[in-house]
Amino acid sequence: MNNERLLxxxxxxxxxxxxxxxxxxxxxxxxxxxxxxxMPEWNARSEHVRLEADRRFWFRTL
Structure with a gap:
């Protein structure tokens, strides 16, 4: 949800x-x-989730 819609x-x-x-x-x-x-905390968490998803996808393709 974007900020304007939330407001x-x-x-x-x-x-x-x-x-x-x-x-x-x-x-x-x-x-x-x-x-x-x-926002910094949210961005860090979303980056962590993205990296974890990339790693899991990579292992599934072996």
Whole structure:
């Protein structure tokens, strides 16, 4: 799921985002900050999974 779609889904949730635009902007900044913190960890994990899949595929082709 891309970031814009996630933000649209979250903004559509009335308990998280009401008619208060300032609160909505604060929540958006919070979500983006959390995402920025998690991206290096997520990228490292996805790279690990990719390498493991490559290794398993290579052994299956022997």
């Amino acid at each position: 649209r889904c979250l903004r559509a949730h009335p308990d998280l985002f009401g008619d208060d635009d300032e609160r909505s902007r604060r929540e958006t900044r919070l979500i983006l900050r959390c995402k920025a913190r998690l």
